[in-house]
Amino acid sequence: MSSALTLALITRAAPAPPGAPAPLPETPRAARPAAPPLVVNGRLQPATRDVPTRASGRYLIAPGTDTPRHHRHRPVRYLVEVEKGLPFTPREFARDVHRILTDPRGWPAGFQRTDREPVDLRVSLTSPAVARRHCRPLDVGLRLSCWQGSRAVINATRWARGAASYGRDLATYREYLINHEVGHALGHGHRTCPGPGRPAPVMVQQSISLYGCAPNPWPRRHASPRIDRSHSALATVLRRAVG
Numbered sequence: 001m002s003s004a005l006t007l008a009l010i011t012r013a014a015p016a017p018p019g020a021p022a023p024l025p026e027t028p029r030a031a032r033p034a035a036p037p038l039v040v041n042g043r044l045q046p047a048t049r050d051v052p053t054r055a056s057g058r059y060l061i062a063p064g065t066d067t068p069r070h071h072r073h074r075p076v077r078y079l080v081e082v083e084k085g086l087p088f089t090p091r092e093f094a095r096d097v098h099r100i101l102t103d104p105r106g107w108p109a110g111f112q113r114t115d116r117e118p119v120d121l122r123v124s125l126t127s128p129a130v131a132r133r134h135c136r137p138l139d140v141g142l143r144l145s146c147w148q149g150s151r152a153v154i155n156a157t158r159w160a161r162g163a164a165s166y167g168r169d170l171a172t173y174r175e176y177l178i179n180h181e182v183g184h185a186l187g188h189g190h191r192t193c194p195g196p197g198r199p200a201p202v203m204v205q206q207s208i209s210l211y212g213c214a215p216n217p218w219p220r221r222h223a224s225p226r227i228d229r230s231h232s233a234l235a236t237v238l239r240r241a242v243g
Contacts, residue, residue, distance in 0.1 A: 040169045048170065049160045053142065054129035055085030061115050062094035068110030069102045075112035076186075082125045086156050093125050093159075100178045105218035107179065107186060121185045122151045123178065131155045144207060145177060147184030154181065163207045166215050176206055176217035183219065 038045040059081035068075045078101075080094040094113060101111040126134060128142035134153045135146035145155040158177060166173035179202045191201040193211035199221055200206055200213035 038168065040167070041172065043169065043171045045168065045170050046174075048162075049087045051086060051156045051160045052127055055083045055127040055156075057130050058084045059124060060084050060090050062090035062113075063115050064091075064094075064113075065115065066094070066098040066102075066113035068112045069104075073110065075110040076121070077112050077114055077119045078121045078123060079114055079116070079119050080123050080125075083127055083130060083156070086125060086127060087160070088125060088156070096174065097123050097178055100175050101182065103175075103218070105220050107182065107219050109186065120150070121182070123154065123182070124151050125154050125156050125159060128155055128157050145181055147181050150185075152178075152181035152185060154178070158207065165206050165208075165210045169215075172215065172217050176202060176215070179217055179219055180206070 060083075062080040062082070080090065080097050082088055082090045082093050098111070098113050100106060124134075131145065131153050132140055132142060134151065135144075135148050138146050138148065140146050140155070143155065143157065145158060146153050154177060159174060162168070162170040162173040166176070183203050188203050190205060191203040193200055193204055193213040196212040198213055199216035200210055202216060202219045204211065204213065206215060
């Protein structure tokens with residue numbers, strides 16, 4: 001061992017001389033303050049989350065049931081499921097979906113959530129790679145959602161991060177995303193922007209672009225749209241649509 005290294009070790013290990021003040025304890029580093037809640041357009045926004053490109057491919061069904069708002073026609077029975085491995089629980093996703101579907105501004109139908117078959121449709125939060133597989137033959141890449149078969153396939157990255165068309169207003173974008181895909185389940189096809197600056201119909205592909213319109217997540221801003229109130233379209237519609 002070199003003499004310089006030996007001296008350094010002795011110096012570091014040497015006790016303080018008698019009467020010397022005790023060394024002050026190290027001041028712990030202050031914890032980084034939590035980011036303040038984000039408020040956009042007067043709405044408290046959910047926290048964004050990181051989503052894997054591919055999760056397990058297996059769904060977990062949200063347990064329990066939720067009743068429809070008062071409606072005189074046969075309710076639309078649906079279940080909610082979340083792909084295992086995503087950073088969302090089935091219960092929290094189901095809570096958000098049912099709130100959106102039973103909002104008075106939503107589709108004029110009675111949505112009844114259940115956790116078992118038979119159902120009219122499934123709302124499925126899905127990782128991008130698995131969504132791409134479920135949406136075939138539609139080409140949604142890794143960034144879009146779709147209605148296919150009897151399933152509203154909700155791209156989890158969109159749910160977690162939103163879309164450029166809605167800016168930082170993730171809460172409102174989530175309402176659009178559910179209403180658009182469930183709109184396909186009710187037999188509605190895509191719409192076009194009615195004019196610059198006007199609210200986009202909910203069946204415009206707002207995840208891709210607003211096409212000059214203003215964002216709008218709701219089917220019934222001013223008047224109820226025409227829908228098949230018997231919901232027979234749920235069993236017979238063959239239209240495949242991406243949103």
